[in-house]
Amino acid sequence: MRTAARVQAAIEILDAIAASAREGGAPADSLFSTAMRERRYAGSKDRRAIRAYVYDAIRAVRSAPVSGRAAMLALADGDPELAALFDGSAYGPAPIAPDEPRAETGLAAQALIDLFDSLVGEDEYGAMLDRASLDLRANRIKAAAADLAAHFPEGEAIAGVPDGWRLPPETAAAQHAAYADGAFEVQDAASQYASAALDAAPGQAIVDLCAGGGGKTLAIASLTGDGSDILACDTNRARLQQLPPRAERAGATRIETRLLNPGQELDMLAEWRGKADRVFVDAPCSGSGTWRRSPELRWRLTPARLERHLADQAKLLAIGADLVAPGGKLLYAVCSIIAREGRAQVDEFLKQNPGWTADGGYLPGGIGRAAGHGFLLTPAHDGCDGFFLARLTRAC
Template sequence: MTPAARVQTAIEILDAIAASAREGGAPADAIFGEAMRARRYAGSKDRRAIRGLVYDAIRRVRSAPPSGRAAMLALADTDPELAALFDGISYGPAAIAADEPRAETGLAATTLIALFDPLVDAAEHDAMLVRASLDLRANRLRSSGEELATIFPEGEPIAGRADGWRLPGETAAVQHAAYAEGRFEVQDAASQYAAAALDAHAGQAIVDLCAGGGGKTLAIASATGDAADILACDTNRARLQQLLPRAERAGATRIETRLLNPGKEHDMLVDWQGRADRVFVDAPCSGSGTWRRSPELRWRLTPSRLDRHLADQAKLIELGADLVAPGGKLLYAVCSIIAREGRAQVDDFLRHHRGWTADTGYLPDGIGRAAGAGFLLTPAHDRSDGFFLARLTAPC
């Protein structure tokens, strides 16, 4: 493909991504993958170049653009070489008109930025869209942090994590034989801190209430030496089905999965009421803390979608609390930097549940900042995804 043809292809893919964002459809990665399968003539260099253009434009544009061309023009305004490819020949995009509209640029819409936790000031904004590193977690059941350092000497330790190792974002770590052998998992530092903050131990009964594909479930199994009973739940069958094959590869043998029917979660967990030593509630959220990895999430968040997340979070923290044994602990977490999803949810829970208390001192020194009854991690301060977590102890 010519450079100009790559630009035109990127514009067409951006059209599809913007439409999907407005409609709540497939994520950008899925759309890009499908577009490349439809263009089998594109070589590996073409795919890399097109992907770079697509994601550079997404990072530049603050909300879903009126068209992929408007997004690409906003990027071309900062890159004369890119602008020169708008020449209308060689399957490239048409020449740029002087008065042609551009998509709005910036981190996010001002109404969205206004929802950020007060700790997320302007100094954090640039870091929120920088491409993320690739963070690994050694699986203690098969490996160690020291072994990761030997396998990937180009990396560096993750602060406060003996099992954590950080690599450049473009590293193809999952293609290494050690991954197939279950010796490590790809997991952002914030998620590693959260799983460790649960303070899980061998012999305990543990519930991962929103397990998804099981990243944190496997981290808990690793931390407990595969010596704790773990119930991993979710309402998404496709995601939950990913967990057991991953557990087998990791050598985690004491994980039970349970698919929950939406609206009937409480009835389907009656046998766990008041018996869990630890409950992890990694609630569905806006994903605003993960914009480094999925920048198109800025294009997807609407007031109505946020309201749905808030309602789900309140329901899930209540459901999780019902499962906790007297004196047990609940860890509430969201990969969000929006105050209403983080500190406000926990503050509201504590106001309505006498006897529950918020723990302190469960993060490594220098990691996270106090945010109400919990802690907020941010890209600039903690070199991680944006993440809120709060560990709560049930009354005895």
């Protein structure tokens, strides 16, 4: 493909991504893959170049643009070489007209920025859209962090994560034979901090209430040396079905999965009520802490969608608390830097549940900042995805 044709392809893909963001449809990665399947004539170099154009535009533009062309023009205004490709050549974009609309650039819409936790300063904004490193977690059931160092000598240890190893962005670690053997998982440091903060131990009964594909479930199994019974739950069948084969590969033999019907969670967990030593509530959220990996999430969040997340979080906190045994602990986590999803949710929970207290001291030194009754992690401060964590203990 000619370079101009690559730009036009990126514009068309951005059209689909912007429309999907407004409608709450498929994510950008999925749409990009579909677009490339439809363009079988595009070679590997073409695909890499088109992807770079698409994601550079997504990172630059603060909210869903009126068109993919408007997004690319916003990039072209600061890149004369890119602007020159709008030349009207065959399969390329039409020449730029002086009065054409440009998408607005920046971190996010101001109304969204205003929702950030007060700990997040303007000096942190740039790191929120930087390309993320590739973090690995050694699976203690089969391997150790020293093995990761041997397999990937170009990496480095992650502060405060004994099983973690950090590699440059887009390293093809999952193609290594050790991955197929279950020696490690790809997992951001923030998720590793969260899994460790649960304070799980062998012999405990543990519930992962929002397990999804099981990344943190497997981390908990690793931390306990496959020594605890873990119930992994979710309402999304497709995501939960990913866990059993992952657990088999990891050698985690004591994980049970349970698909829950929305609105019937407590009934379907009746035998666990008041019995769990540890409950992990990794609640659905805005994903505002993961913009480094999924920058189009800035284009997706609307007031209505945020309100739905807030309602789900409060409901899941209540369900999780009902499962915890006296003296047991619940870890609430969201990959968000929005205060209403983090500290405000825990403040309200503790107000409504006087028999619970907030723990402290469960993160490594220097990691996270106190945010109400929990801790906030951010890319700039902690070198990982943005997360809010709060560990709560039920009175005996």
